[in-house]
Amino acid sequence: MFGSDFAAADDAAVVAAIAEGARAEAQAAARRLAAIAELVRRKVCDDDERQRSSFDPWDAVAAEVAAAMTVGHRRASGQMRIAQALRERLPQVAALFEQGGISARIVSTITWRTTLIEDREALALIDTALAQRASRLSPLSERRLDDAVDALVHRFDPLAVRKSKTTARTRDFHFGDEDDAAGTTSVWGRLLATDAAALKRRVAEMMKGLCDDDPRSMGERRADAVGALAAGHDQLACACGSPTCAAAGVQASNVLIHVIADQAAIDDATRITKGEAAATTEGEAAPATECDAVSTAFRDTGGTASPRGDALRPKKRGTAVLLGHGALPTFLLPWLISRGAKVRPIKMPGSKAESRYQPSAALAEFVRMRDMYCRAPGCDVPADLCDLDHTTPWPLGPTHPSNLKCLCRKNHMMKTFCGGPDGWRDIQLPDGTVIWTAPSGHTYTTYPGSKLFFEWDTTTANLPPPPDIPPPAPDREAKMPKRRRTRAAEFAARIKAERARNVDPAPF
Incomplete structure (x- = not known):
């Protein structure tokens, strides 16, 4: 066509x-x-x-x-x-x-x-x-x-008539937009005038401590100051690179983010970082980052290309992904590493299951890095905001990577309270692939998020066939958390409240 x-x-x-x-x-x-x-x-x-x-x-x-x-x-x-x-x-x-x-x-x-x-x-x-x-x-x-x-x-x-959100009663704050450039996230919202004034003054005060050699624009400084506030700082680290700058040594915070990268990306970033360090005076230290980023790396399991093949194709670059936000631009990973981000490999779990319901920290990290997102069809909630679900319910199913996956709270409740022979069913394969069957009988297959970005073999041990799962308990739905009022009542209340605002708009 x-x-x-x-x-x-x-x-x-x-x-x-x-x-x-x-x-x-x-x-x-x-x-x-x-x-x-x-x-x-x-x-x-x-x-x-x-x-x-x-x-x-x-x-x-x-x-x-x-x-x-x-x-x-x-x-x-x-x-x-x-x-x-x-x-x-x-x-x-x-x-x-x-x-x-x-x-x-x-x-x-x-x-x-x-x-x-x-x-x-x-x-x-x-x-x-x-x-x-x-x-x-x-x-x-x-x-x-x-x-x-x-x-x-x-x-x-x-x-x-639906009014624009211009009153104090409709203040809100948002993170992220589908058009965001790689490595950045847009934030916008509406604050009380007093809060906005306080934020503006705090950001301005943080920027005063920077020296004249800081290479960032005023807009970049403001953005980095807000990031520093989010990390719990009241100072903004200067980016001049001089060891004598009074604002260069701001302490790193204990706020944790995860960046998952393949070995090629780590190697490239390390080479760039070492090159930058060699160009500076011996003993100089890069300024600390305002956020302690943890880069988790694994080794590529793909085959080695022939020299002729390497000459004929463009150089394959490594990939780094911020969990929940997509691929990072090539300059950002070296920047994080040069400012103290810790790099540690993701450990492949052993073949034995763990003996308790709650997975260990190492196993939980592996599952989250493998999945990267909620594993329900169509869902994109980041893995670090998800529960870890036993595909075959524990204790019939083991606490093992081949039986664990990430599900957001909404979809975890879906499986827990709407699963069973006539509801949602799921099967998990050793590489993390999950095959869902809906109540209608339609099937949907979801794959680990890491498969979209990396050549990482996420296959773990084969498990024996699961035992027969008993039918859901008759009182299962009685155990579900309850709403304060029904969805229909909530919807009607919102309409009533918005109509009332049109009668008596807020004075500010």
């Missing part, structure tokens, strides 16, 4: 194919959301006694949607909200979507910005008006689309 289908077509035909593809894409998205809405209808009932469970029927459906779409739990839940709104609240918009008349982007905006409407008559009028104006909505930018939908909402239900 990419090579020849459009080679003989004129420009008009190519553009027509683009438009037709967009329409077909919208129709396919509408069909997918219709299927999600049907699954929600079948499995989520307001009178279900499990609604107060921490992992409620909505979560159970979200787990199946997440696996089918290969997305995380939160995004799956968002898709369910859109699907439910199209089915139950906006039938005319849904019909237009099914025909490919509007895109998934427009549908997402409409469903979000009409969430606060409670009056069914007003909602029906807005649904009709939006469907009639669909052709005018498509060319709009995101901001103009928001304004157009809000104008209609305001006409029929002024209290339902």
Whole structure:
């Protein structure tokens, strides 16, 4: 298709194919959301006694949607909200979507910005008006689309307009964006004015201690000062490299991060670091890092290429990955090592199982470095924020790397309380591969995260076939943590609170 289908077509035909593809894409998205809405209808009932469970029927459906779409739990839940709104609240918009008349982007905006409407008559009028104006909505930018939908909402239900988050009651703070450059993470948020002023003053004070030879820009200094605060410091280490600089010797903190790197990356970084050290006066010390980064390395088990092969292909560089954040740029690992980051190898576990339920620190580290993320389908929660799950439940299954994997708390509850012959089942292979079977019978295979970055043989000992697992206890769900109020009640309370803010906005 990419090579020849459009080679003989004129420009008009190519553009027509683009438009037709967009329409077909919208129709396919509408069909997918219709299927999600049907699954929600079948499995989520307001009178279900499990609604107060921490992992409620909505979560159970979200787990199946997440696996089918290969997305995380939160995004799956968002898709369910859109699907439910199209089915139950906006039938005319849904019909237009099914025909490919509007895109998934427009549908997402409409469903979000009409969430606060409670009056069914007003909602029906807005649904009709939006469907009639669909052709005018498509060319709009995101901001103009928001304004157009809000104008209609305001006409029929002024209290339902979603306001920008500009009040003290909606302050928040965020870490990371999908467009972040490698080796950096964006942070943004809204603080109380007093807190922001204190932070600004503290950062400015930390920057005053730097000498004139610090090579960083003002923006880089501010960013590094915030990082130093996060590591528990009240000083910012100068980056001039001079042993006589009063600000060069800031003590390293006990805040721990993990960087996993293959041996080639460690060797490259060490060579660079030694080269930099040789260029300085003997006895000079590099300034301490504000964060004690632990680089865990392993040896590449791949075969050695022939000299001729090495000459014909580009040099293979090592890889280093910050756990939960992806690959690091090549300059950052030497920088960490030169500033005191500890380097230690990941030890392959032995063949024998450990005798207790809780894995040792060494075994837990191996499993987390091998998996790198939650092992449920579509989930990307970093391994250091996950529980360690026995695939075959302990004590029937051993505490052994071939029977341990990382699961975030949400998916750990899914397996614990929704597992069994008619629920979620999982099988783990010695290399860490996990094969999941969903309640619907569909199977999903997930692989250790380290397999995406490294040529690391993560295979550990074969285990004997697991024994027959007894059926779940009848009172299993009674042991699940409970919500303070149901999800539906929480959702209704949030809508009520946001409408109330539109009546009586905060004074600051």
